Amino acid sequence: MKTQENNTQPARRVRADAQRNEDAVLEAAKQVFKTLGVDAPVREIAAMAGVGVGTLYRRFPQRSDLVAAVFRREVDACAAEATSLAADHPPGEALARWLKRYTDFIATKRGLAAALHSGDPAFDALPAYFRASFEPVLKSLLDAAAASGEVRGDVAPYDLLRAIGNLSSASGEDSAGHAGAMVDLLIDGLRFGARKMESETAR
Structure with missing residues (x-):
């Protein structure tokens, strides 16, 4: 029994090291893409991640593989935040906070968006991944806020x-600030619609 444990421990360490390397590469790629764009030199990403270029290429043979992996990781992180927001805040506030988080996600992914629309088949599955990740969590937040009477309930x-x-x-100067202000108006519209619908029901 001890021999089996000794044999499996090195394999587990290798897997753990490989996972740490992959996480480091994806985090570094996210930062480099944000500042230099998705066409940034791979050596910049490898250096920031603290791995060799060969290690990066073994896991992500094509640049499109790396771009797609970064996109999925960021989608997962944004979607997962809906659960923690719902646990920590009232339904209407959780919805508003997540919509702003989603706005930030979109605003910082312009370079990735251009790559996704490049026609590379490596990206073909990502639009469906985007919808499958975001629609259910947003529906849950909308349903909870509508049930509490904080927003209207007829928004897909x-x-x-x-x-x-x-x-x-x-694009352009202060585009992020403009988007944030417009999303605030959208959120106000969701709330106003709820009050109007409540008033009409009371009649």
């Missing part, structure tokens, strides 16, 4: 995701 999650995506696609 995907319509709201698309609206914020369109608002966040503007």
Whole structure:
């Protein structure tokens, strides 16, 4: 029994080291893409991650593999935040906070968005991944806020995701500030709609 444990421990260490390297590469790629764009030299990413270029290429043979992995990781992180927000805040506030978090996600992914629309087949599955990740969590937040009477209940999650995506696609000076202000108006509209619907029901 001890022999089996001794044999498996090195394999576990190798897997743990490989996972740490992958996490470091993805985090470094996110930072480098943000400042230099998705066409940044791979050596910049490897140096920031503290790994060799060969290690990076073994895990991500093509640049598109790395771009897609960064995108999925960022989508997962943004979607997961909905759960913690729902646990820590009232439904309406949790919804508003997550919509702003999603706005920030869209605003910082412009370089990735250009890559995703490049026609590279490595990105073909990502739009479906985007919707499958974000629609359920937004629906849960909308349903909870509507049930508590804080927002209207007739808004489709995907319509709201698309609206914020369109608002966040503007470029130019203070584009992020403009998108944030417009999303605040959207949130106010959701709340106003709830009050109006409550008033009409009371009649």
